[in-house]
Amino acid sequence: MTLRAENLSLGYHEHTVIKDLAIELKRGDMTTILGPNGCGKSTLLKALARLVKPSNGRVTLDGRDVHALNSRALAREMAILPQSPLAPEGITVGDLVKRGRTPWRGFLSPWSEEDSQACSDALDAVGLADMTDRPVQELSGGQRQRAWIALVLAQSAPLLLLDEPTTYLDLVHQIDVLSLLHRRNVDDGLTVISVLHDLNLAARFSDTLILLGHHGLVAIGTPEQVITPENLEKSFSLKSKVVPDPVTGRPMVVPL
Numbered sequence: 001m002t003l004r005a006e007n008l009s010l011g012y013h014e015h016t017v018i019k020d021l022a023i024e025l026k027r028g029d030m031t032t033i034l035g036p037n038g039c040g041k042s043t044l045l046k047a048l049a050r051l052v053k054p055s056n057g058r059v060t061l062d063g064r065d066v067h068a069l070n071s072r073a074l075a076r077e078m079a080i081l082p083q084s085p086l087a088p089e090g091i092t093v094g095d096l097v098k099r100g101r102t103p104w105r106g107f108l109s110p111w112s113e114e115d116s117q118a119c120s121d122a123l124d125a126v127g128l129a130d131m132t133d134r135p136v137q138e139l140s141g142g143q144r145q146r147a148w149i150a151l152v153l154a155q156s157a158p159l160l161l162l163d164e165p166t167t168y169l170d171l172v173h174q175i176d177v178l179s180l181l182h183r184r185n186v187d188d189g190l191t192v193i194s195v196l197h198d199l200n201l202a203a204r205f206s207d208t209l210i211l212l213g214h215h216g217l218v219a220i221g222t223p224e225q226v227i228t229p230e231n232l233e234k235s236f237s238l239k240s241k242v243v244p245d246p247v248t249g250r251p252m253v254v255p256l
């Protein structure tokens with residue numbers, strides 16, 4: 001699996017958000033998109049999942065333009081969790097997660113053992129197995145976020161695109177979710193592309209970082225290549241020191 005953006009320009013009406021971006025993401029990578037509010041992280045993620053049409057250039061999955069694939073085929077290849085998903089009124093956690101199975105089910109085909117297994121595995125993975133009958137609206141922000149992550153896991157796609165999957169989660173649950181994705185990445189070769197705001201967690205859990213600024217791409221590469229005081233100044237106008245994380249040795253940002 002190779003997901004590639006070629007000469008990609010994105011924007012809304014006359015407003016250009018990203019210009020001439022070229023990136024290539026390979027199967028088995030954990031990639032994180034970083035950058036300040038409003039710089040275009042969600043727009044880029046949506047374009048990779050063809051939810052935004054490029055003003056120029058294209059996105060290809062294994063050489064095929066994503067806009068040329070049918071929705072069902074694409075949904076079996078990639079699952080996307082948008083930044084602020086809205087659950088249908090009154091839906092329970094269990095029913096929300098079941099929606100992840102849609103791309104695998106035929107019209108009127110019965111619910112299969114495989115569908116049930118995928119849903120219960122996903123609910124177990126996020127620790128919501130005992131909340132399947134609860135209405136999503138009645139969950140706490142962090143529980144709701146985990147229900148959405150379970151939906152995406154239940155979709156059983158080899159590529160996940162996650163927009164701020166750790167929003168609303170306390171630190172322990174943030175680490176739980178990132179560790180879970182990392183484990184799936186190592187054990188099953190799951191490819192994960194996410195948007196995060198926590199630079200240190202991103203550096204800890206990612207193979208590749210994509211750092212955007214208000215004028216497009218600032219840096220792409222390993223955490224060591226990307227998380228430098230120069231790049232952080234360019235992207236966030238942040239003055240910082242970067243030191244090795246005492247636990248992992250990965251770069252750790254100390255704002256000045």
Ligand SMILES: Nc1ncnc2c1ncn2[C@@H]1O[C@H](COP(=O)(O)OP(=O)(O)OP(=O)(O)O)[C@@H](O)[C@H]1O
Nearest residue numbers: 012013017035036037038039040041042043044083
């Ligand atoms: N549907 C839209 N129509 C018009 N402009 C939009 C639309 N969505 C986003 N924008 C604009 O495009 C720019 C990039 O937005 P985007 O949501 O990609 O930023 P982001 O990096 O994800 O920010 P955040 O960290 O706040 O989530 C912003 O200036 C935003 O106002």
Ligand SMILES: [Mg+2]
Nearest residue numbers: 041042043083
């Ligand atoms: Mg966003």
